[in-house]
Amino acid sequence: MSWLLAATEPVVRLTPQARIVAAILAVLFMLLILDLIRRDKLLERYSIVWFLLGLAMLAGAAFPDLLELIAKVIGVRDVTIGLFSIVLMILLALSLNFSVIASRQSKQITRLAQQSAIESIDEDSGSTEESG
Amino acid sequence: MKTLVFIPAWNEADSIRAVIEDAREHVPGAHVLVIDDGSGDGTAVQARQAGAQVASLPFNQGVGAAHQTGYIYAMANGYELCGQIDGDGQHPAAELARLLAEVEAGRADLVVGSRFAEASGYRTPWARRTGQRLFSLIVSTATRQTLTDTTSGMRALNRRAMELFATRYSSEFAEVESLQQAVRAGLTVKEIPVSMLPRERGSSFITPLGSAFYIFKTLIVLLVGQLRPGTPTPAPEADK
Numbered sequence: 001m002s003w004l005l006a007a008t009e010p011v012v013r014l015t016p017q018a019r020i021v022a023a024i025l026a027v028l029f030m031l032l033i034l035d036l037i038r039r040d041k042l043l044e045r046y047s048i049v050w051f052l053l054g055l056a057m058l059a060g061a062a063f064p065d066l067l068e069l070i071a072k073v074i075g076v077r078d079v080t081i082g083l084f085s086i087v088l089m090i091l092l093a094l095s096l097n098f099s100v101i102a103s104r105q106s107k108q109i110t111r112l113a114q115q116s117a118i119e120s121i122d123e124d125s126g127s128t129e130e131s132g
Numbered sequence: 133m134k135t136l137v138f139i140p141a142w143n144e145a146d147s148i149r150a151v152i153e154d155a156r157e158h159v160p161g162a163h164v165l166v167i168d169d170g171s172g173d174g175t176a177v178q179a180r181q182a183g184a185q186v187a188s189l190p191f192n193q194g195v196g197a198a199h200q201t202g203y204i205y206a207m208a209n210g211y212e213l214c215g216q217i218d219g220d221g222q223h224p225a226a227e228l229a230r231l232l233a234e235v236e237a238g239r240a241d242l243v244v245g246s247r248f249a250e251a252s253g254y255r256t257p258w259a260r261r262t263g264q265r266l267f268s269l270i271v272s273t274a275t276r277q278t279l280t281d282t283t284s285g286m287r288a289l290n291r292r293a294m295e296l297f298a299t300r301y302s303s304e305f306a307e308v309e310s311l312q313q314a315v316r317a318g319l320t321v322k323e324i325p326v327s328m329l330p331r332e333r334g335s336s337f338i339t340p341l342g343s344a345f346y347i348f349k350t351l352i353v354l355l356v357g358q359l360r361p362g363t364p365t366p367a368p369e370a371d372k
Contacts, residue, residue: 110193110303114201117167117187118208
């Protein structure tokens with residue numbers, strides 16, 4: 001089983017400094033989200049996922065074993081690459097989610113516009129009704 | 133039969149009056165409704181002056197949303213027959229009357245006027261023409277019937293087709309996708325040759341590159357459309 005190099009080669013870990021920076025950023029990120037909710041700039045329903053992401057960042061900084069586990073699962077020796085891969089995946093999923101939300105809202109806006117257009121006929125029909 | 137003729141129009145102030153008068157003349161008993169897709173040039177005012185009723189979308193929503201407004205209105209107001217022509221004056225209403233007669237006679241649920249079957253002097257840019265051929269090929273393959281003019285905006289339909297389109301209608305690829313949708317929903321779609329006029333004014337805004345991109349997008353939409361369930365889908369929920 002010597003071809004399973006990833007298991008035997010030394011693992012590249014995060015430096016303590018990187019972990020501290022990550023933890024600080026995670027805390028700041030979560031504070032920012034709380035502030036956005038407080039100022040009504042962000043709806044709660046969209047904030048939860050971001051808050052969870054902040055928590056995950058904090059967890060990654062606090063428990064580096066977690067990142068190593070992830071790196072091992074996806075088969076990379078460098079923990080930072082594992083980290084980047086996971087973050088990329090999450091961002092990809094989030095942006096897809098927002099496209100879905102945008103599509104739904106655009107459909108709703110269209111329906112509203114159509115309703116409003118149909119109602120606008122009834123308003124002007126009194127003055128211009130001469131067809132038929 | 134209670135008939136509606138609707139005219140989707142986006143910035144067609146120069147031609148809309150003539151189109152309305154044409155529709156009045158050639159489809160006598162019909163109610164004429166202009167669907168103003170957020171025009172900024174006074175299309176709605178012109179249309180009202182010509183004596184038509186106007187449904188004004190508050191902002192431009194695209195041709196599909198405008199068509200669908202017509203279908204929703206026709207369904208809600210009990211119209212049994214519905215015809216549509218573009219607001220730019222390239223569709224003679226006399227030809228629409230022929231389409232309406234086909235639907236009224238019960239020969240199809242949806243009748244489309246095709247400009248390619250007759251020597252009408254209708255010329256389109258080569259890229260557009262190639263695209264239309266390609267659409268035609270694909271839609272014809274997908275629907276297993278020959279449809280030559282898949283982007284035609286001259287159509288007549290009965291309540292069955294209206295109901296389908298009022299429920300779900302593509303916003304960006306309106307004409308092409310709705311043909312596929314109609315056939316897959318089990319409707320009888322028929323194409324009859326009509327003569328069309330060149331656009332009265334204004335050139336087609338589509339460049340070759342733009343056309344290529346549009347064709348590509350439409351191909352994807354059609355492929356996805358083939359994967360949709362064949363029966364009509366229920367109306368999208370307001371929220372989940």
